[in-house]
Amino acid sequence: MASAGQIEKPGPTLMGSAAIGWLPTIAIILAAVIIQITIRPMLGDFYAKVLLDIGVNIVLAVSLTMVNGFTGQFSMGHAAFMAVGGYTAATVMYYGSFRLFGEASMAGGVLSSMMSDREGPVPYFTRGDLLFLASTLFGGLVAAGCGYLVGLPSLRLRGDYLAIVTLGFGEIVRVLIQALTTDALYDADEIAATPVYQFPKYIGGALGFSGLPFYNSLFWSLGLAGLTILTAYRIKSSTFGRAFLSIREDEIAAEAMGVNTTRYKVRAFVIAAFFAGMAGALFAHTSGVQLNAGELGFLKSFDIIIMVVLGGLGSISGAAFAAIILTILPELLRQPAFLVHGWIVAVPLIAGGIALRMLAARRRADTSIPKLLIGFGVAVALLAIAAAIARSRDIDLGRYRMIFYALALIVIMIARPQGLLSVREIWERGLWRGLGNWVRSLRRETGEARP
Amino acid sequence: MNEPGRPESPGEGADSHETRHGGRPARVFTGPGVPDPGLFSRVAPLLPHLVASARYHLPPVLELFLQTLLNGLAVGSLYALIALGYTMVYGILKFINFAHSDVFVLGAWVSYEVTRIAGWGGPDHPAPWWAGILVLIIAMFTCAIVGFTIERGAYKPLRRAPRLNVLITAIGVSLLLQNLGQLDFIFGTRPQGMPTLLPDRVLAEIGGHPAVVGPDGVVIANEVAPVLVRLVDVVGSATALLLMFVLDRLVFKTKMGRAMRAVSYNPGTAALMGIPVDRIISITFVIGATLAAAAGFLYSQKYSGLNQPAAPVWVLLGLKAFVAAVVGGIGNIRGAMLGGILIGLLEFFGATYIGPELKDVYVFGLLILVLLFRPGGILGSAAVEKV
Amino acid sequence: MRTKRSVVGWMSAAIAALAVAGATGMVSAQDTIKVGHYGSMTGKEATFGQSTDNGIKLAVEEFNAAGGFNGRKVEVITYDTKGESSEAGKAVTRLVTSDKVIAVLGEVASTLSLAGGAVCQEKGVPMISPSSTNPAVTRGRDYVFRVCFIDPFQGLVVAKFAHENLKAKKVAVLYDQAQTYSKGLRDEFKKHFTAMGGTISGDEAYSSGDQDFSAQLGKIRSGAPDAIFVPGYYTEAGNIALQARKLGIKVPLLGGDGWDSEQLAKIGGEAIEGCYYSNHYAPDQKGELVEAFVKKYQSKFGATPDGLAALGYDAANILFDAMKRSKSLGGKDLRDAIAATKDFKAVTGTITLDKNRDAQKSAVVVEMKGGKPVYAATVEPTKK
Structure with missing residues (x-):
């Protein structure tokens, strides 16, 4: 079993003592507040936006890891839960703001602000923020409810069926929103005159839900990302998580050991849907996003799956790491002129890698770390060469970026099928300890330089 | 329905394809841009006499029903052709080959490119009668090579990897094919119009009536055009059915078919029995790709406006074909054929009688119903894994 | 010990190199005026973005050849949106905050223009949509304009x-x-x-x-x-x-x-x-402007311009016209100058921007x- 190595390690349980149980949660929220207040003003708006997207993508990738990674089931409609949560939260938020505050424009405090130049004193937390929190939670709950309805029948069967049903569910959600709803109302009087139960009809249809206030900020996005990772980690290291992993390794054996596989699978699926719904709620209220069902189809679901698999099935930190890389990579590829300078990174990496490789070979030590360095250097160099050729020939490399992306995906799957981190976590791989061991092994082999 | 003074006897109606609607020329209905099909131009005039010896007069209710049925069958047989590729790969490798729909797209676009390079189409450059067959063969051959390359290059190295990895690779291959196809020097990003290469003419017309003009020159009833049974649809469906029949024989009556079934049942044991598993898998891929190419060509004949290679509509088409495979019983070849036709009919009857807005919802709704009540599909056996 | 230090050394060297690369990437010609364009250069609506981009490029080329803006040349930065609104939002954010463009041109699809327009409005940078015809695009956003008629x-x-x-x-x-x-x-x-x-x-x-x-x-x-x-x-x-x-x-x-x-x-x-x-226009329409535009476009791109190309051309020209009239190139002044556009003789007709920031002009059939x-x-x- 891939996770055998960590069993002896006593991890925190879901039912741990109250103080220890709440401590990390409070720490994460505090950290998010500090990032929002101190780091946000230092970042440029664009970098802040990328960081914001990273947060939302981490929530999506890590929550999908709970289904695809922990229990080994295969959901292909994660974006649909995002859509359900996003539209639910947006409806509550938009029409709620109109009914409560008289307008839907941004009424949040410092914690919700993505703008670096707001005038006058701004409170930290306002009624608007409270409404946003409530609608996000509500969006998550509705998505979880849908997850229960979709999961219960299909999770009785083998993993592939879940894949197909979730795919179908995603398409149904998209078509229903596009075909049965119409443009959002924008006239305050009209909204005041419309009964509440009719609001779900006016959520934008094919044009998308316009006029939503942009509450999502680094506080919300990174805070939720942190909480998602914490939840996932606690589940993974609890008895709950053991049951998940046992289903993944061998469903029949798990059932024989008394694990109610269907119940556990449904639980994992519902939890994942809950977080995806909340991610959708944040996504809907992000600056520069026009919430629209057409973009939350199966292609978006594929994007999330790719993050999970790239990170290594079952690895929380791997999924988070892949979410970060896959959010930044397209932006890097957008401007190839910048990539031309990649050789500055590539040359030292390759040279250093080769030097270390030779050193390690001479001392008969492990060569995987130098190989990693060389591989990374070669990849960067190839990108730089492609960018240079494109620039000299006046080819718009941006048009080819999806081809690079697809090729990279295939190559990674073939060359490293277990993903970046496989099932283990980044801290479990003992990166620093491993590095130390490796350096020590270099010395031990020759028996010199030992104090 | 019947306009006064119009003879109804079948004998009189026999030449109606020449003199329909009060003697307007039949050419009107052969459709614009349709080349004069050399050999078929000599054979085809006889066909209406064989197939349809009369204009059938039907109440509009039945007319609509018939039109829907014909369209559903025509599109359903194409779904079935694509579904076969999905079901065969699933049967053997147990994974959903997402790149399959892109091979289908490739088939359609290669057909277009060949036709364009040959300069066929349009009234000035009629296509010879063998054009359709040639284009079909070239498309099938190209897709066979691509299918083989995909299998050897992307899937074979992953034989022992988790299924999820193969699936991601399939998504990667799908993205790659889509984005390569979008390049200007391959297919480009513009939709194109595919000329009709198959012989086309009206085989039968059913229902409809001309305008009824009263004595004072006032139009009492407007003209209603009849349901037309077109040769191109018949040939398309017939080709699809023929290919399915050949495949069915191949799988159930030949030695290679037995080897394929053996590999699908248990690859390990099959290898022990001396079956070259890798070669059988490659052959399966090639057959699937060939059928997809044929479907692509036939599709381009039915719907000549080809969307660009990366259009989401193609992915959706592929998904529906996959749903067809599941509904019929995944891994089951006859099930895929049945499922394809069922999905085609469902889509068209739903669109006509309930409303076209929720076309996709019917298909995926059926999928969920089938999985709830008959998880193995209609012809499949419920798959409950035992130790 | 020596080896360990060398690893750390390499790492710091790599980080330093990255920083240098970043810095050199930032340094670019300061004397050009940057204008952003976001459009679907790839994806299902690729032809839309490509046509519009061609029209804009033609306008910019002409403007620069005629001396540019007080001797300064205009540079267009084009970002792909893949036809997705979240990509559009990201592209516009990047154009406005990283590349510091003075104005943004785009998108064709209304959904994407709404996403990009929200960013432009938030950051106070004028945006001219060449061809988004949905009324919602300019509604309540005083930095967002369009040069086409509405639905x-x-x-x-x-x-x-x-x-x-x-x-x-x-x-x-x-x-x-x-x-x-x-x-x-x-x-x-x-x-x-x-x-x-x-x-x-x-x-x-x-x-x-x-x-x-x-x-x-x-x-x-x-x-x-x-x-x-x-x-x-x-x-x-x-x-x-x-x-x-x-x-x-x-x-x-x-x-x-x-x-x-x-x-x-x-x-x-x-x-x-x-x-x-x-x-918006017909290529065979009579008129000096249309004929000249069609001729130039054909000689440069080898194709007859469609309506989107003409609108891209007009959007860029309206921006240049406003730049000349504007007190400064700051967002607020430029916005006021664009809003004051009246009876501008464009390829797609005589354009006056009304109080809803929509173009009042004729249509052809x-x-x-x-x-x-x-x-x-x-x-x-x-x-x-």
Whole structure:
């Protein structure tokens, strides 16, 4: 079993003592507040936006890891839960703001602000923020409810069926929103005159839900990302998580050991849907996003799956790491002129890698770390060469970026099928300890330089 | 329905394809841009006499029903052709080959490119009668090579990897094919119009009536055009059915078919029995790709406006074909054929009688119903894994 | 010990190198004025973005050749949106905050313009959409402008044309329910056409990407209309025309500017002959500006410009005109200058921006003849 190595390690349980149980949660929220207040003003708006997207993508990738990674089931409609949560939260938020505050424009405090130049004193937390929190939670709950309805029948069967049903569910959600709803109302009087139960009809249809206030900020996005990772980690290291992993390794054996596989699978699926719904709620209220069902189809679901698999099935930190890389990579590829300078990174990496490789070979030590360095250097160099050729020939490399992306995906799957981190976590791989061991092994082999 | 003074006897109606609607020329209905099909131009005039010896007069209710049925069958047989590729790969490798729909797209676009390079189409450059067959063969051959390359290059190295990895690779291959196809020097990003290469003419017309003009020159009833049974649809469906029949024989009556079934049942044991598993898998891929190419060509004949290679509509088409495979019983070849036709009919009857807005919802709704009540599909056996 | 230090050394060297690379990447010519363009250069609507981009490039080339802005050249930065709104939002954020463009041009699709417009409004940078016709795009956003007419006007144009020029009494509608553009045109057309005394003999829907329209056309056929209004995009319009002819429907089809593409004739072939659509301009229109534009475009790109290219060209030129009139190139001044655009002689007609920041101008109706759109009529906006 891939996770055998960590069993002896006593991890925190879901039912741990109250103080220890709440401590990390409070720490994460505090950290998010500090990032929002101190780091946000230092970042440029664009970098802040990328960081914001990273947060939302981490929530999506890590929550999908709970289904695809922990229990080994295969959901292909994660974006649909995002859509359900996003539209639910947006409806509550938009029409709620109109009914409560008289307008839907941004009424949040410092914690919700993505703008670096707001005038006058701004409170930290306002009624608007409270409404946003409530609608996000509500969006998550509705998505979880849908997850229960979709999961219960299909999770009785083998993993592939879940894949197909979730795919179908995603398409149904998209078509229903596009075909049965119409443009959002924008006239305050009209909204005041419309009964509440009719609001779900006016959520934008094919044009998308316009006029939503942009509450999502680094506080919300990174805070939720942190909480998602914490939840996932606690589940993974609890008895709950053991049951998940046992289903993944061998469903029949798990059932024989008394694990109610269907119940556990449904639980994992519902939890994942809950977080995806909340991610959708944040996504809907992000600056520069026009919430629209057409973009939350199966292609978006594929994007999330790719993050999970790239990170290594079952690895929380791997999924988070892949979410970060896959959010930044397209932006890097957008401007190839910048990539031309990649050789500055590539040359030292390759040279250093080769030097270390030779050193390690001479001392008969492990060569995987130098190989990693060389591989990374070669990849960067190839990108730089492609960018240079494109620039000299006046080819718009941006048009080819999806081809690079697809090729990279295939190559990674073939060359490293277990993903970046496989099932283990980044801290479990003992990166620093491993590095130390490796350096020590270099010395031990020759028996010199030992104090 | 019947306009006064119009003879109804079948004998009189026999030449109606020449003199329909009060003697307007039949050419009107052969459709614009349709080349004069050399050999078929000599054979085809006889066909209406064989197939349809009369204009059938039907109440509009039945007319609509018939039109829907014909369209559903025509599109359903194409779904079935694509579904076969999905079901065969699933049967053997147990994974959903997402790149399959892109091979289908490739088939359609290669057909277009060949036709364009040959300069066929349009009234000035009629296509010879063998054009359709040639284009079909070239498309099938190209897709066979691509299918083989995909299998050897992307899937074979992953034989022992988790299924999820193969699936991601399939998504990667799908993205790659889509984005390569979008390049200007391959297919480009513009939709194109595919000329009709198959012989086309009206085989039968059913229902409809001309305008009824009263004595004072006032139009009492407007003209209603009849349901037309077109040769191109018949040939398309017939080709699809023929290919399915050949495949069915191949799988159930030949030695290679037995080897394929053996590999699908248990690859390990099959290898022990001396079956070259890798070669059988490659052959399966090639057959699937060939059928997809044929479907692509036939599709381009039915719907000549080809969307660009990366259009989401193609992915959706592929998904529906996959749903067809599941509904019929995944891994089951006859099930895929049945499922394809069922999905085609469902889509068209739903669109006509309930409303076209929720076309996709019917298909995926059926999928969920089938999985709830008959998880193995209609012809499949419920798959409950035992130790 | 030595080895460990060397690892750390390499790492710090790599980080330093990255920083250097970043710094050199930032340094670029300071004397150009940057203008952003975001459009779908790839993806399902790639032709839209590419046409618009060509039009903008042509305008910029001319402007720079004529001396630029007080001797400073204009540089266009084009980012791809892949036809996705979240990509559009990201692209515009990058243009506005990282590249520091003075103004943004784009998008074609209204959903994407709404996403990008929100960012421009938030950051106070003017945006001119060349061809987003949905009324919501400029609503409540005083930094967002457009140089095309809006959907309600286009619905009126087609209704007027059907009623007055075609003398149609009964018209059926076949619209794309997955496109707000199509829905909007259908609503406006129905409203105006019935007000003119016509009847709607059929009202059917399809979804973008549908290939088969026989169910809808079958129902439309039994209503025996004088014309069919198909307010969708050219791929579907071409397919609909082919299938309508196959079903024996011979009445003309009518469309909006979504039909405008040279591919329409390639897909529809002879089936589309004799059909009409409303558009921003016709390449064979008489007039100095149009003729000069078409000639220059053809010699540079080897193709006849479609409406999107013309609108891209006009959007860029309106921006340049406003730059000359503006007190400074700051967002607020530039916005006021653009808002003051009056009677600007553009390729797609004389443009005045109204209080809703929408262009008040005429529309043309073209007929498909011999595989080409041929000018048929001009419909003027009604003065309010």
